[in-house]
Amino acid sequence: MRDVAIAGVGLHPWGKFPNKSWVQMGAEVAVEAVADAGLQWIDIQAMVAGSMQWGGSTGMRAGNTLAAALGETGIPIANINNACASGGSVLRSAWLMIAAGIHDVVLAIGTDKSPKGFFPSVPILSEEPDEPVDMLRWYLGLPNPGYWALEMKKRMATHGSTEEHLAKVKVKNSRHGSLNPYARYRKTFTIEEVLASPMVCDPLRLYEICATSDGAASVLLTSVDYAKRSSIPMVKLAACSLSSGQFGDPTMRIPLLSAVSDERATAPLLSESKIAAEMAYTQSGLGPEDIDFVELPDNSSWHELQYLETMGFCEPGESEKLLDDGVTSLGGDLPVCPSGGFSSFGEATMAQGLLQVVEATWQLRGTAGDRQVEGAQIAMTEVYGAQANNSACILTT
Amino acid sequence: MSKDTSTTTNRHIIADAFVTSSGKAQLIGSRCSRCETYTFPKSFTCPNPVCDGSDIATAELSHKGRLASFTIIHYPPPPPYVAPDPFEPFAIGAVSFAEGIQIIGPMTDCDPWDLTMGMEIETVVEPYYTTRDGVSVIGWKFRPVSEERE
DSSP states (O other): OOOEEEEEEEEOOOBOOTTSOHHHHHHHHHHHHHHHTTOOGGGOOEEEEEOOGGGHHHHHTHHHHHHHHHOOOOOOEEEEOBTBTHHHHHHHHHHHHHHTTSOSEEEEEEEEOOOSSSOOOOOOOSOOSSOOHHHHHHHHTOOHHHHHHHHHHHHHHHHOOOHHHHHHHHHHHHHHHTTOTTOSOOOOOOHHHHHTSOEEETTEEGGGBOOBOBEEEEEEEEEHHHHTTSOSOOOEEEEEOOEEOOTTOOOOOTTOSEEEOGGGOOSOTTHHHHHHHHHHHHHHTOOGGGOSEEEOOOSBHHHHHHHHHHTTSSOTTOHHHHHHTTTTSTTSSSOBOTTOHHHHHOBOTTTHHHHHHHHHHHHHHTOOGGGOOTTOOEEEEEEEETTTEEEEEEEEO | OOOOOOOSOEEESSTTSEEOTTSSOEEEEEEETTTOOEESSOOSSOOOTTOOOOOEEEEEOOSEEEEEEEEEEOSOOOTTSOOOSSOOOEEEEEEEETTTEEEEEEBOSSOGGGOOTTOEEEEEEEEEEEOTTSOEEEEEEEEEOOTTTO
16 A cells, blocks of 8 residues: 555535536536646546535546546546445545555545535435335425434433533634634624524424535645655644444434334444444544544534544533633644534535645645634545445645 | 327336235335345345346335424425425425334324424325326325224
């Protein structure tokens, strides 16, 4: 296995861009990453792109669409969809190509425009004998945040978490996001303002659930030897894991109708997330104690509370204390989502896993501006996708 | 065009997911005869990775269970959910059954704000909505066990 470097990154501001196509957004971040690395488009030896379901059939082949726009060179192009964890899965594939010694320069890219409101189900063949499970939960009326609310209710009953804790996550991430010019939402909120926002899926309120956004991000990977030609400070992608769920996990998973009962569980809650984190620790030879800051998937405030313990940063039920004590704020011992997180960006499912890695790269280069984590040398990211998809990365200087 | 306004026809919200033959509603899943894993909706395979059982039989779940969790949905979900007009917030519960499985379903016959974790729940079959051509779509719901009803 060869060591892998992040040679260039590109990020489009996130928001709603009705007058700009996802192709243009993707092309811009592709060009940006290549220029950031001091390379040319024709230097790219392979591309892995998020397969964007909302873009129809050309969106599902986004990599080929972007190559047609920027110049076809005959390179291998793979299009991958692993739900909201697609960005992590895309990066993992690119990472493997370099680590395995197959290619020296690989572009990982995600560009996405999202429908407004709750993510709907994607149309399927009408002739199938069985209805797909994704339809069934909509007959019952359970949107994605409803699944997260079910888990949060359990957390409140088990650990005594409160609605104030949920609000505090948003307050913290809004402060971080206010410092990030790429974020969609840059307003800071007080606990009172968050608690006054409309209830969506009790106990989760509007400001505690990430929005659905348009966004694009790209990461250009090279071998470390190749990157040594560049003058940019070296950032290494020391680990890039990918995981799926484990039988016996009591998480009520989007879009399923059942799970093993908590009493009979033989695997941890969010088993895929725990496995992804552990795999990244194993790959890098590092542990939670080595991490200087984290970009985790704050799809909702529940996620941030749960992921801190799932990723091994504290014992079950201790996340709330880390939040209360300011440990996870910028300036604390373990800043969480210094970018502002999905709370400030919103989800753009093909790109959000890459967004985290772009932010971590800038932080490790020391170019994150007002939101810079002082002295950061080791970063961890993790992204969560529906139907038990997960990917975690560890970046080092 | 003639319209069939008969309401005697009904359709199950999800096929083969529940029965009322015993007089009390029960969800139908499947059970692996080797490792005793229950699945819902019913499956033709055993999802246990260390089990090579191939005898997967239809299995009725207990009529009653415990409320493992719940959420109140405050905005109308998108289609194919059919929202009543006007829309009222409604609760969806995750009910844990003795068979070792928790299953989601809409809560009924209760004030969503009176639900409590762990309360005893029973399965019922009720209409979800009526289609434009008069077909009543029925499915499972959960309601708190009430001594008054017993």
